[in-house]
Amino acid sequence: ATPTSIMVGTGKGAEIGVLFRGGDALQALRAVEVIALDKTGTLTEGRPELMGIETADGFDADEILRLAAAVETHSEHPIARAIVRAAEHRGLRAAAAQGFAAEVGQGARAEVEGHPVLVGSARLLAGEGIDTRRLADALPRITASAATPLFVAVDGHAAAVLAVADPLKASARSAVARLHAQGLEVVMITGDHRGTADAIARELDIDRVVAEVLPDGKVQALQELQQGGRRVAFVGDGINDAPALAQAEVGIAIGSGTDVAMESADVVLMSDNLLGIANAIALSRATLRNIR
Numbered sequence: 414a415t416p417t418s419i420m421v422g423t424g425k426g427a428e429i430g431v432l433f434r435g436g437d438a439l440q441a442l443r444a445v446e447v448i449a450l451d452k453t454g455t456l457t458e459g460r461p462e463l464m465g466i467e468t469a470d471g472f473d474a475d476e477i478l479r480l481a482a483a484v485e486t487h488s489e490h491p492i493a494r495a496i497v498r499a500a501e502h503r504g505l506r507a508a509a510a511q512g513f514a515a516e517v518g519q520g521a522r523a524e525v526e527g528h529p530v531l532v533g534s535a536r537l538l539a540g541e542g543i544d545t546r547r548l549a550d551a552l553p554r555i556t557a558s559a560a561t562p563l564f565v566a567v568d569g570h571a572a573a574v575l576a577v578a579d580p581l582k583a584s585a586r587s588a589v590a591r592l593h594a595q596g597l598e599v600v601m602i603t604g605d606h607r608g609t610a611d612a613i614a615r616e617l618d619i620d621r622v623v624a625e626v627l628p629d630g631k632v633q634a635l636q637e638l639q640q641g642g643r644r645v646a647f648v649g650d651g652i653n654d655a656p657a658l659a660q661a662e663v664g665i666a667i668g669s670g671t672d673v674a675m676e677s678a679d680v681v682l683m684s685d686n687l688l689g690i691a692n693a694i695a696l697s698r699a700t701l702r703n704i705r
C-alpha cells in the first residue's frame with residue numbers, strides 16, 4: 414500500500430464517520446474474517462429497563478426492589494441504573510447501604526438495613542451457595558423475550574428474579590446482514606445469561622454466541638476464535654472491553670463508548686450506527702484494491 418492511498422482512504426473514512434488510528438488499521442481490516450461484538454451497549458442501546466419482578470413465596474416485590482435499588486445506587490452498571498430508576502418510579506422509600514462491593518461482570522452486594530443483599534447473575538448466587546431453584550420457573554419466560562434475569566438474595570436466600578430488557582439498536586439486524594454479505598462470520602460475546610444471548614442471536618441472525626463470560630473471558634473467547642490464524646475484529650463500547658479491543662487483530666470502538674475504549678481501539682466509529690462496521694470494511698477493501 415502506498416502512503417498516498419492510505420492517506421486518501423483515511424480521509425474518506427473521516428468523511429463517513431470512521432476514524433482509522435493509523436494506516437495499519439485500514440490495512441488490517443481488509444483481512445478480517447470474523448467480527449466479534451460485545452452485546453450490551455454495542456448491539457443493544459445500553460439503556461435497560463426493568464420489565465418485571467417474580468418473587469419467591471413470602472417476599473414482596475416492592476420491598477425487594479427497594480433493597481436491590483439501595484445496593485445498585487452505588488454501581489455504575491447500566492443494569493444498576495435501570496433498577497434504581499424503577500424504584501424511584503414506583504416511589505419506593507430509599508434505603509442506605511453499607512459495605513458496597515461490585516462483583517465485576519456478575520453483580521453487586523451491600524448490607525441494607527442490617528440485611529446482606531446480593532443482586533446479580535445466577536452464577537453469582539450459586540457461588541455463594543444460594544439455591545435459586547424455586548425461581549427457576551421464571552427463567553425461560555424471561556430469557557425467551559431477550560430480557561436479562563437478575564437474582565436478588567436477602568439474608569442468603571433467593572428472594573426474587575428481576576427481568577431487565579435492553580432494546581436492540583435499530584441498525585443491528587441490517588448491520589449483521591451486511592457483514593454476512595461481505596463474507597464474514599458474526600459472533601456475539603457477552604457476560605449475559607445464555608438464554609438471553611441466544612434469543613438475541615436468533616433475532617439478529619448471529620452465527621455464534623459466547624455467553625456468561627466474565628470480562629477476562631472475553632479475551633480468552635477471542636483467542637479461541639483466532640485459532641488457526643483466523644483474523645478477528647472485536648467491536649465494543651468500552652465497559653470492561655479494553656483488553657478485548659487490544660487482543661483482537663482490529664479493535665473497533667463505537668462512538669458512544671468510553672474514553673478507555675477509544676484509546677484501546679484501532680478504529681473508532683463516530684456514530685452509534687452499526688452499519689459503520691461494514692462501511693469501514695468496504696472502505697478498507699476498496700482502498701487497498703486501488704493500490705494494485
Ligand code: ADP
Pocket residue numbers: 451452453485488489490492493516517518519520521532533534561562563602603604605606626627628652653
Ligand atoms: P455484557 O458482557 O453484556 O456487556 P457485563 O459483563 O457488563 O455484560 O455483565 C454481565 C452480567 O453480570 C449481566 O448480564 C448481569 O447479569 C450481571 N451484572 C453485572 N453488573 C451488575 C450489577 N451492577 N447488578 C446486577 N447484575 C450485574
Ligand code: MG
Pocket residue numbers: 451452453454651652653
Ligand atoms: Mg459491555
